Amino acid sequence: MKLRPLAILMLAASPALAVTHGAREFYNEGVTRLGKGELRDAEMALRKAAGADVESVQPLALYNLGHVRFRQGEEMLKGEGNRQQLLDSSVAAMNVAEEAIRSGGHALESDELKAIIAAYMDARAAQKDLRISRDETSRTLGLIGSALERWRRSAGDFHSALELDATNTDAKTNAEVVEQKIEELLKFKKQIEQQSEQVSEEREKVKDMKKKLRGKIPKDMQRESDDEEDDDDDEEKKEPQIGEKQKQRLGSDREVSPDMARWLKETMKRRTMSLGTQQEGEGFRPTEEQRRPSQRKGRDW
Amino acid sequence: MKMTQQTIEGRAREVAAVLSFFLVLLAPQSRAASTPDERFKKASEAYAAGEFADAVYELREMVNEGNFSAAAFHNLGDAEWKVGRHGHAVLAWERALSLDPFSKNTTANLRFARHNARVDAPQLAWHERYSTALPGGWWIVIASAGLWGGVALLTLPRLLGWRRADWHQGVAAALFAIFLLCGPALFGTWKRSQFGVVLEDDVPLRLTPTREAETLVKVTAGEMARVERERGEYFYVRADGDRAGWVRKADFALVWPR
Numbered sequence: 001m002k003l004r005p006l007a008i009l010m011l012a013a014s015p016a017l018a019v020t021h022g023a024r025e026f027y028n029e030g031v032t033r034l035g036k037g038e039l040r041d042a043e044m045a046l047r048k049a050a051g052a053d054v055e056s057v058q059p060l061a062l063y064n065l066g067h068v069r070f071r072q073g074e075e076m077l078k079g080e081g082n083r084q085q086l087l088d089s090s091v092a093a094m095n096v097a098e099e100a101i102r103s104g105g106h107a108l109e110s111d112e113l114k115a116i117i118a119a120y121m122d123a124r125a126a127q128k129d130l131r132i133s134r135d136e137t138s139r140t141l142g143l144i145g146s147a148l149e150r151w152r153r154s155a156g157d158f159h160s161a162l163e164l165d166a167t168n169t170d171a172k173t174n175a176e177v178v179e180q181k182i183e184e185l186l187k188f189k190k191q192i193e194q195q196s197e198q199v200s201e202e203r204e205k206v207k208d209m210k211k212k213l214r215g216k217i218p219k220d221m222q223r224e225s226d227d228e229e230d231d232d233d234d235e236e237k238k239e240p241q242i243g244e245k246q247k248q249r250l251g252s253d254r255e256v257s258p259d260m261a262r263w264l265k266e267t268m269k270r271r272t273m274s275l276g277t278q279q280e281g282e283g284f285r286p287t288e289e290q291r292r293p294s295q296r297k298g299r300d301w
Numbered sequence: 302m303k304m305t306q307q308t309i310e311g312r313a314r315e316v317a318a319v320l321s322f323f324l325v326l327l328a329p330q331s332r333a334a335s336t337p338d339e340r341f342k343k344a345s346e347a348y349a350a351g352e353f354a355d356a357v358y359e360l361r362e363m364v365n366e367g368n369f370s371a372a373a374f375h376n377l378g379d380a381e382w383k384v385g386r387h388g389h390a391v392l393a394w395e396r397a398l399s400l401d402p403f404s405k406n407t408t409a410n411l412r413f414a415r416h417n418a419r420v421d422a423p424q425l426a427w428h429e430r431y432s433t434a435l436p437g438g439w440w441i442v443i444a445s446a447g448l449w450g451g452v453a454l455l456t457l458p459r460l461l462g463w464r465r466a467d468w469h470q471g472v473a474a475a476l477f478a479i480f481l482l483c484g485p486a487l488f489g490t491w492k493r494s495q496f497g498v499v500l501e502d503d504v505p506l507r508l509t510p511t512r513e514a515e516t517l518v519k520v521t522a523g524e525m526a527r528v529e530r531e532r533g534e535y536f537y538v539r540a541d542g543d544r545a546g547w548v549r550k551a552d553f554a555l556v557w558p559r
Contacts, residue, residue, distance in 0.1 A: 047515075051508050053530065053537065058509060153515060160511035 023052035027061050034068055039075065043068045059165035066157035066171070070178055073150035080143045083188060086136060090195045093129040097202045100126035104209040108216065117221075120213040123206050130203045137196045144189050151182050337368035344376060353383035371401035378410060387418060388500035388522030395498060395525075395556045402433050414523055421541055423496060423525040425489075432489030437557075440486045447480030497538065497555040499524045504553070506546025510535035517546040528555065 030045035046068060049061035080086075100122040107119035158175035162168055214222065335343070344359035360377040363369070378393035391414050397407045415422060425433070432440065454473040458465055502522045507514035510532045520526065526538035529545070536553055539545040 047508065053532075062509060062511075156513035156515065159513040160509050163511040163513075164509070 023049050023054040023057040023061075026052065027057050027064075030061065030068075031064055034064060034071075039068050039072050043072070055164075059161045059168060059171075062157045062161035062164065063168065063171050063174075066154045066161065066174060066178070069150045069154035069157060070174075070181075073147040073154065076143055076147040076150065077185075080140050081136075086140055086192065087195060090133045090137060090192075090199055093126070093133040094198060094202050096129050097126040097206050101205055101209050104213055108212060111216070113217070116213050116216045120210060120217065123210045123213060127203060127206045127210065130199055130206065134196065134199050134203070137192055137199065140192060141189065141196070144185060144192075148182060148185060148189070151178055151185070154178050155182065337363050337366070340368075341373060341376075344380070348376065348380055348383075353380045356380040357384055357386075369396075369400075371397045371404060371407070373397075374400065375404065375407050375410075378407070382410075382414065386500075386522075387414060388498060388502070390414060391523040391525075392498040392500065392554050392556065395496075399493075399556060400436055402436060418521055418523045420521060420524050423527075424541060426492065428485040428489035429493050430489070432486040432493060435486070437490045437493075440483050440490055444480050444483035444487060447476045447478075447483060451476035451480065494555070494557045495527045495529075496525055497528055497536070497553050499526065499540075499548070499553055501552050504548060506538065506540075506544060506548055507535075508546065510537070510547040514547065518544045520544065520548075526553070 026045045026049035030042045030049055033039075033042035033045060043065065046061045046065040049057055050065060052058075100119070104119040104123055107115040155175050155178040158171045158178060161171040162175065165171070340359045340363040344356045344363070347353070347355035347359060357377065357380045360373055360380060363373055364377065374393045374397035378390045378397060381387075381393055382390035391411065394407050394411045394414070398404060398411065401407070411422075435443075451473040454469050454476065457463070458469055499520045499522055503519045504522075505516035506518050506520060508517055509515075520540055524540055526540040526548075528536045528538050530537035532547075534550050535547040536550060537545070538548050538553065
């Protein structure tokens, strides 16, 4: 009989105990996962622990959540490659472009067809280098953006842990470290953003020079594929309109003249030799998948 | 002549300065001294003249002084809406409706505001809906009258030595029934006291009650949510669609402040 009040009390307290128990379980699971390096699962478990509103668990869960998110940011940055190398390659591409512009200017002054064609080819190569550099930079910027997002959240978590438990000096230190890391990353981001702008300016200059040089090349010596490459170079490839798509599928109604056939033969050969990619150099052969018409680039002749 | 004139001007200036000093001192007192009726009238005039911010000021002062009424809240809601503070407008209308659930104008305004903000009315349980039939205070009065009237009818005849009559028991039973019927309404009223209104747009609901906590979801001005817990400067609220999280008390107000 004496046990009845105790049983009633325990029954009444059971929801509160269950919440505490759940929060602790989630916290323990999160810490275990963090130890194993399973960051995604650790994050999910620790978020549940922090959200359970158990005052004893919440600051610790937030503290560990800060760790998880910092490491997630680090993992993301592993894919960015060597920073100095990235900056150097951009500078090199810009130097090549400068050189191409300079030689293009000289060729235009000399008005010598051979020099113009050579300068035009250099400009094309420079443009390609700049495009590679731009792609690499934008990829890195994407990674940095994601890492920054994680690290900012991490700093927020450490600050929150400190706010809930003012004695947690580790959280304070960690928040400072993360903020410092964020600052460094922002500096680098600014650096590559500036460089990216310069690369864009340089690309515009090269493009202009290419246009000028192209204007000097006789029509019968020009390759239509150059136009396509210029189009490919534009950052935002415009989605063809429905009508245009239809046209592409049907093919244009131009006929291939003997001159054009000869020119095509020549240029295709030249393209493989002078501007061949690594794959082509190694004897690239398209697979069945790549041979499908829908995968083909360029026009139907 | 010139000298005298200057002296007179100088004295006049002194007197004006002293007067203006006293006027400045008296100004807040005279403002504070304005009666609720005067404030209400001022607010109505300001509203009619298109000076909505002044109307808001007057009505707020009036309400904060404890002189609130359904009409004052309704007008405050209108003025707040006009100055673009939609969350505050919904709060004022909700307060007006809790004092006078029969007001068609307030109900229409709330419906319009919610439609405009694309926000649904809060989902109420049956006892909460039942409690909205009458103002909260009325239920207490009716329940008290039912209980104590029933008790009185059963005990007083014995105590006073009156002859027992059947109608005593009949009326007592009816009063107890009324008291019992008030029970769910009182419970519903208490449950509705947990409701509050989001005051600003894009208010974050956070994972933890901290300044830099992770944002789980954002809620819009005028949305209603139920307060489940309270800690420091934060409420833990649950809005429709099971969206829950911690919100700063500055961004959220209970319809019936504690």
